[in-house]
Amino acid sequence: MKKYDVVIVGGGIAGSVAARYLAKGGINVLFVESGITPRDKPCSAIQFMYFQKLIGKKIPKERLCTNPITRLYLERPNGESMKVPFKMLNFTRDVFDDWLNKIAVEEGAKFRDGVRCDGFKRTEKGYIVSLHPKHQETEKVETRYLIAADGLSSSIKKKIRPQDFQEKKPGITLNYYLKCENDGGLDPNALYQFWNLDFSNLMFAWTYKKNDLWVVGTGHDNDVKGHCDDLLKYVKNKFNFDGEIVKREGYGSKFCLKDPNHTYLGEGNLLFIGDAAGLVEMYRGLGMDAAALSARRVAKAIINAEKSNKTALELYEKSMRKIIKKMNKNAERSLIYIKTNEELLRYLKKNFLKMGMKTFFGNLLNNFRSAEKLKLLPA
Numbered sequence: 001m002k003k004y005d006v007v008i009v010g011g012g013i014a015g016s017v018a019a020r021y022l023a024k025g026g027i028n029v030l031f032v033e034s035g036i037t038p039r040d041k042p043c044s045a046i047q048f049m050y051f052q053k054l055i056g057k058k059i060p061k062e063r064l065c066t067n068p069i070t071r072l073y074l075e076r077p078n079g080e081s082m083k084v085p086f087k088m089l090n091f092t093r094d095v096f097d098d099w100l101n102k103i104a105v106e107e108g109a110k111f112r113d114g115v116r117c118d119g120f121k122r123t124e125k126g127y128i129v130s131l132h133p134k135h136q137e138t139e140k141v142e143t144r145y146l147i148a149a150d151g152l153s154s155s156i157k158k159k160i161r162p163q164d165f166q167e168k169k170p171g172i173t174l175n176y177y178l179k180c181e182n183d184g185g186l187d188p189n190a191l192y193q194f195w196n197l198d199f200s201n202l203m204f205a206w207t208y209k210k211n212d213l214w215v216v217g218t219g220h221d222n223d224v225k226g227h228c229d230d231l232l233k234y235v236k237n238k239f240n241f242d243g244e245i246v247k248r249e250g251y252g253s254k255f256c257l258k259d260p261n262h263t264y265l266g267e268g269n270l271l272f273i274g275d276a277a278g279l280v281e282m283y284r285g286l287g288m289d290a291a292a293l294s295a296r297r298v299a300k301a302i303i304n305a306e307k308s309n310k311t312a313l314e315l316y317e318k319s320m321r322k323i324i325k326k327m328n329k330n331a332e333r334s335l336i337y338i339k340t341n342e343e344l345l346r347y348l349k350k351n352f353l354k355m356g357m358k359t360f361f362g363n364l365l366n367n368f369r370s371a372e373k374l375k376l377l378p379a
């Protein structure tokens with residue numbers, strides 16, 4: 001049986017970043033991805049520039065969309081809007097994650113795609129993990145640490161904490177991709193945010209361009225399709241824009257997390273990172289930065305545990321304490337508690353400027369902070 005120090009399940013952002021930093025630290029690490037890469041992943045894939053510090057590399061131009069995001073368009077429920085200059089990263093997850101996989105391998109991590117982890121057993125020394133390559137027999141490997149980086153519907157988490165999941169809801173986020181003759185009145189370098197409960201009650205509904213396709217999408221805890229259809233009608237009408245839907249993607253798996261802000265970092269030498277740890281936030285609408293951050297911290301914890309009297313889990317939990325506290329605070333501020341557009345308008349009038357300033361200055365200060373000290377935004 002093959003032996004590793006660490007086996008990581010999932011070759012998304014969390015899995016690839018953890019593999020890269022573990023390999024850099026001289027750890028014998030294997031990461032497996034059930035999809036054949038480059039694999040698609042439902043995601044708007046927009047991030048603050050500081051994300052590059054978290055992954056530890058500047059993203060090459062050819063791994064980004066051809067249209068950079070340089071402006072934010074913010075619209076309130078009464079239709080009032082403003083455009084502000086703001087640079088953000090814009091990429092697609094197939095192209096981007098494939099690059100992350102490759103740079104982890106360059107650093108010395110072993111990677112296998114098309115391989116699903118379909119079970120694990122705890123032993124005295126660590127874990128025996130079952131790996132199932134597509135169309136082949138299941139194999140077993142031995143590892144001291146097992147890292148679950150298998151996303152929001154983590155099968156590893158379901159196995160040990162089924163109580164954290166509930167039966168499927170129709171879905172909470174949905175993106176329509178449209179092929180259009182022209183952009184109409186839409187700006188291909190802007191990220192449109194529509195703060196309006198008619199479209200989204202999780203945060204804002206969004207529109208942006210990715211290469212040659214326009215994306216119109218939203219998040220809603222009830223009838224996400226109906227709300228996305230209404231948004232599409234609104235955008236088409238307001239921006240004199242038309243096009244044909246060529247792709248739909250959304251998050252709606254067999255199970256969904258009961259409380260998206262319920263975090264769980266692990267037990268024994270089984271450690272959870274990224275969405276599998278519950279680190280995606282409805283309040284911020286983002287999760288890739290927290291996935292990369294948790295990946296760096298788990299790698300550091302494992303490396304440091306080798307020369308400490310503390311366990312990797314203790315070190316990892318300590319390093320994540322502040323960020324989890326902030327996430328729980330954010331969960332309490334979620335728009336889900338706002339019931340009418342009048343209430344939302346009052347909320348935005350009171351908080352919008354404060355939120356904007358905090359994000360603007362937080363973003364500015366992040367330029368000078370080390371990756372370890374970065375503040376996740378919007379604050």
Ligand SMILES: Cc1cc2nc3c(=O)[nH]c(=O)nc-3n(C[C@H](O)[C@H](O)[C@H](O)COP(=O)(O)OP(=O)(O)OC[C@H]3O[C@@H](n4cnc5c(N)ncnc54)[C@H](O)[C@@H]3O)c2cc1C
Binds near residue numbers: 285289
């Ligand atoms: C519609 C939508 C829009 C979003 N937009 C944004 C955004 O604009 N910006 C942002 O920051 N975040 C966004 N997010 C959140 C973001 O996608 C996640 O937070 C991020 O992908 C988490 O990374 P991860 O590595 O933890 O998990 P994932 O990216 O989900 O990776 C998990 C990987 O594990 C693999 N896997 C699963 N099970 C197994 C198994 N048993 N064996 C082997 N491999 C397995 C999966 O195939 C997958 O590749 C969005 C999410 C959704 C759904």
